[in-house]
Amino acid sequence: MKEAIKGLEPRSLWEHFHEIAQIPRCSKSEEKIRDYIISVAKRNKLSYKLDAIGNTVVKKPGSKGLEKKPGMVFQGHLDMVCEKNKDTQHDFSKDPIKLKRDGDWIKADGTTLGSDNGIGVAAALALMEDKEMKHGPLEFLFTIDEETGLTGAIQIANDLLDGRMLLNLDSEEDGAVYIGCAGGKDAEIFLKMDLEKIPGGFKAVQVKLGGLTGGHSGLNIHEGRGNAIKLLNRFLWRALPQVSGRLASIEGGSKHNAIPREAETIVFLPPDKIAELKKMVKMYDAIYKDEYKLVDPKVSLTLTESGFSVPDKMFSSQLHTRLLNLLFTIPHGVIAMSHDIPGLVETSTNLAVVGRKNEQLAILTSQRSSVGSELLEIHDMVLACGYQAGAEVHSGGGYPAWKPNPKSLLLQRAKKVHKKLFGKEPEVKAIHAGLECGIIGDKFAGMDMLSFGPTIMGAHSPDERVQISTVDKFWKFVQSLIKDVAA
Template structure:
């Protein structure tokens, strides 16, 4: 192993994670990683099956004496979110992730790390390769394309798996056991803008709003992190009110499940209004810093650019900015049954202009189907008021907590034996594959666990070294305990 991972325990997990990081595996680009895993486990004598969606199921025989134990599914997803800082040179289609050891944390060099869910994949494959861990029959289910619509799980062939218990390895808190999740969907709004020739007596500027934390649009939505789309829309509306600007471009956000971190706009300002524009930039920067003191790296910068090929009429620009400001964003309701849990939210995840076309994406989530439907209806209504059209993605189901789960009882028992106290139970405001897989296999007993991972879906993502060892210890002990049971 490289010096980054030298002497880390469990060695097999970290060695596999290092190999995974070296292989590009963004969403819809998992083929090389899938081939690598197939080769590794087949060499160890495991049986591998695939379905039409590209999901992988690795069958691992029980160790001697555990043949009659319940069959356990270990589930993780192969793909990672591909985000990088603006100045980072990295091609996610071809380049592996460069890892850095920072105290108790492993992070990447200016990109997402992929611990979500690479560390879960590494743990599952390490169990398949283990020689000294007792366990019953195992099925390792590795799904594709989780991060861009859960499509691997949505198209999973139910016949691919037969186990009665499933341990999802895609959680991000070693102190907790996850027993429920939100459902969600997506809405794409399309709005047509009117073009006009750019005014030659205008000075043209690129505006950049950068340095925001971003983060997961479900797991971090309650932290009131700033949304680059919203801030840029407010900034442009302020400038327009003072300067009668013209808009030539607006780009922000490229992942539906990430809070936008950066935005760029190209605007034209009358020659005599540049000082006014700069005053607007300064005033709005101060306002944003006061509103979001937890965004210390926020920056607003400008750069002179040449005359663009076209710009948009003032009327349609103003409708666009009002539309972006009217969309809901953030927490919309808290759970009435679980303290501190977000029930319903929306993430205004992206806006992109191309010619006459404007495409905007929203990602609503809710643990209550009726509230999810209401948010989708609101997004569609706001779009229609602006004269736009919408395309709704299929929604996916949540996962209803089962406090009487036998697997949950066993996990809490083992955890308490190892650490002297029980983990706390949680449900998450994010779409886990458990909800979809549970709908396909209604009798499946499920929990979700994992090590401590912070700032998922952003270049600040990092995984705790000590928590990986803790996660592994409890997972191994749990499988050993189940291996001593008799299947019903």
């Protein structure tokens, strides 16, 4: 597996990334990766501090004569999204991520790679170990649980940092720096499980919607990729009344911040209606392949009559109808584009997960917006769908947006350094995703912030990959910024 990074530069960064890939680090399980961070700090005789929730800061004093230079904070998150393909055998609690090189890309084998945010963390570790570069005071902030609600940043101790110049290493586009991000909020809807006996003679079939790309529910939401829950439900809503079909189970999606790639259901129906349902499956499979031929060409809708566990009860007529109508009416996708920044999604919502949770059917959604009032509006719209269905509705905790500051002194410095290095200024952007900068900026008054990183594609999905050539550029940009501040 180390063959994948053989000969890659910067060597220290890639070696740390390889080591990080050996360590289980799903959200809320960051203990081992935190221990690795601390071991590197101790090995390099650097002081470190943990807050009550488990965020870690490592402090590296300025080089001789540069101790009074402005302090810089490099920030990344320790956790990763743990997603795998259905046919991939992988236990994220203990198995290492298998790295593979494919031309100019590093990727994993049927799982998420963890370059989000493993590359940023590896860069910070490489900086911690660097003995050659002259620099002012440096701090390295490693937060936990970013991927499941930014809770590490939300609960960060407000005395953890000294510097007021923060570089977030969690963006995914070479040649761009980010100066703003969306805020977010989750809405969860619960329907009470109401089951009844299966009529005599009814037979179970399984219908699956798969082959979708999925992706990040903020970064990829504007691309119009298929949502497995919405597409499966669209078929069921139209087809089941025509074959006297009744749901017995439904599952789709797995993460609040990932567009669902797969969904499946078990349906009971009269045996003499199965042939008709098969015809409709074939018809909708063709429809979806046509509609999504450019963005999700591998989409598939399939029906099987065996090879699955058959439930002993099915949904009541009321639960069946309420669920199908609810999944149809809950919005998904882009709601509004920004009038201020061309091409920026301003507001969106993601129908993320559906499945049984104890004695209820749970539907998880997440909303994003760079405008606080619009975030509240789309969040309330989703809640209203739940209320209309007579469901129990929970409003999850949110996080603030990061308001762009085009006059930022750190931004002006970054433009100058980037132009000197690469012959042009970076593209200045805001991102339709929840970066920790918004929260950190709220907690630490006067914090000047930027976010940037190498090119990462397919984040939050097993297609995740990082572009090798852009990692070297990213590293040189980081080093040059440090030298410029210390000059």
